[in-house]
Amino acid sequence: MSRETPTRGRRPKRGRTRQALMDAALDLVAKKAPFSSLSLREVTKRAGVVPTAFYRHFSDMSALGLTLLDESFRTLRQMMREVRQQELPNERMIRGSMETFFTYVRNNRTHFLFVSKELYGGSATMRQAIRREIRLFVSELAMDMARFPFLVRVNAEDLQMMASLVVNSVVALTQEMLELDEDDDAGQHEMLIMAEKQVRLIYFGVAQWRSDTPPRT
Amino acid sequence: MSRETPTRGRRPKRGRTRQALMDAALDLVAKKAPFSSLSLREVTKRAGVVPTAFYRHFSDMSALGLTLLDESFRTLRQMMREVRQQELPNERMIRGSMETFFTYVRNNRTHFLFVSKELYGGSATMRQAIRREIRLFVSELAMDMARFPFLVRVNAEDLQMMASLVVNSVVALTQEMLELDEDDDAGQHEMLIMAEKQVRLIYFGVAQWRSDTPPRT
DNA sequence: AGTATAAGTGTACATGTGTTGACATTGGTG
DNA sequence: CACCAATGTCAACACATGTACACTTATACT
CATH class of the missing domain: 1.10.10.60 (Homeodomain-like)
Known part of the structure; x- marks a missing residue:
């Protein structure tokens, strides 16, 4: 031989x-x-x-998956930190955050596609890992929101609830956007507009909220 | 034996x-x-x-999948129609809708698990089919919302935006709930409470909305 | 009743799969 | 340079997969 x-x-x-x-x-x-x-x-x-x-x-395909997940989130966390730091006030903040986030999604399409499909379709450990990351973002956003003057009377639980509403909405929109063709610029822009509106709408509701709101209007 | x-x-x-x-x-x-x-x-x-x-x-595994999808949505649509018809006013409406919806989810766990995993993880045709159903729900909800007196000045596009925000949030919460153990009653109830709060929060925002809202608070 | 058809079984095969073990080639280190 | 650990290749295996074919059996209908 x-x-x-x-x-x-x-x-x-x-x-x-x-x-x-x-x-x-x-x-x-x-x-x-x-x-x-x-x-x-x-x-x-x-x-x-x-x-x-x-x-x-x-060692394994699942090991590859975990590594991929890690790679996907490492840069994402990095970007999120930057977004959180640029302290634009009010309206500018929502718009700015959404813009940088969605451009980042476009530039890392495959990673997001991967994470998106694994969020609900992946193995148990995979789903758990992703969910943990998302919960982290929610907590951080809740902390940021706690500094809003009109939210001082809102308890921690409700803050978490609001933050998760925002995050869930953005995630959903992101997944919808990934469904679009890669170079459908018009569609992508439409998604951005929609995301901004939805978040703004939520903030309108947030401004109205009292944690002890009784179960009637 | x-x-x-x-x-x-x-x-x-x-x-x-x-x-x-x-x-x-x-x-x-x-x-x-x-x-x-x-x-x-x-x-x-x-x-x-x-x-x-x-x-x-x-003829095929994918044929089975399509049939499963059909079966999953047929009864769901049925239920949705009933929810839409029971015309409770105001606060009662949100709570009532959420309750019947989430009990339905519990009673049809496997179907929802299936749909949830296919929404992003499935084949292209599968995803498309599910997305079509969801869009249907959004449109119906938008129609219902159009009848609210304080929404007469909101244009169709924004109505769609609001409805999709509600639906997306409920979908996300549903998926989160499916992640829970089947007999974690406390957790499930917590999800219900959260869903109701989130939808109520959105409606607060909706009540505040003007379609021509300029880009400032 | 009798029989046509739908539904289920068994065998078989080509193809794709994960994984092992022994070997070949690289690149960086002494 | 020589060496060795890391990296890549080849051949082979035992097994799972989708599907074709010929068959048996149950059910429905006249």
Whole structure:
């Protein structure tokens, strides 16, 4: 069997295959089935690598998934922090936040597609992980809202409720936007407008709220 | 171990296997992976039928999926119609609607689990079908809202926006509730309370809205 | 009754899957 | 340079998958 292999196509660079595998998975998720119905061989083929090479980087497909999730959220958290820091007042704030957020979504389409499909369709651990991140955003937003002067009389529970309303709405709109064609600029812009209006509407309601509101108008 | 089935185990009744297949798929989705990562053989095994028997009822797994979707929404639409008709005024209306809706969700857990996972994780046609149904609910709600006296000055587009905000929020809460353990009564009730509060909050905002609201508070 | 048809069974096969083990090639370190 | 650990390849396996075919049985209808 000692046959001389005439230099098959090789991939020299250091940790490039690992990234290739992640990108391949992301690509496949973006234009095909959800991650859970993705086979190891499919991913390696897409990455231009032999199946067994997979194990050099991930023990398992689910390990790949977790890594992908981590990668998706690391930069997202970064961006969120920046959004929270730029302290624009009032109206400008909502509009500004929505704009930067949605541009970020557009620039990281595959990641969001991945997360979006895993939120409800993924494995239990996957869903749990995503949900944890979202709950984090909700808490942070609640903290920000607590500083609004007209919300001093609102208790913590209701603050959480309001924040989760905002976050859930933005998430839903994001998922709807991902359903649009990648270069449907008009549609995407429409989503942005809608998101801004919805959040503004919620803030109108928030301004009206009293935590001890009795069950009648 | 030999039950009262002397010859080969058979299923006599007319169209029972068809339903058994649907139930099996629903069960598997409820306690395992999403529908897309479900194999034909798995479903038939669960239904207690030989794999090839599948083709007597469905041409394909995706055909099964579409049928399941239809079954899920048919009764849902029915219920929605009833909710819309019971004309309770004001505060009572929100609470009442939420209660009947969420009890319905509890009583049809597997169906909702299925739809929830398919909304973003399913095939393109599947997602599209679900989205169409949701849009229908939004339109109907918008029509209902148009009759509110304090909304006469709101244009159609904004009405749609408001309705979709309500629906999206309820959908999100529903999905969150499905994540809870089946017999976590406390958690489920908490979700109901939250849903009612969120919708009420939105209505506060709605009451404040003017379609020509300039970009300032 | 008798029989046509719908429904279910068993066998079989080609294809895709995850994973193992032994080997080949790289790139960075001494 | 020589070496070695990391990385990639090949061949092979045991098993699951979808589906075709020929068959048996139950049900419905005359």
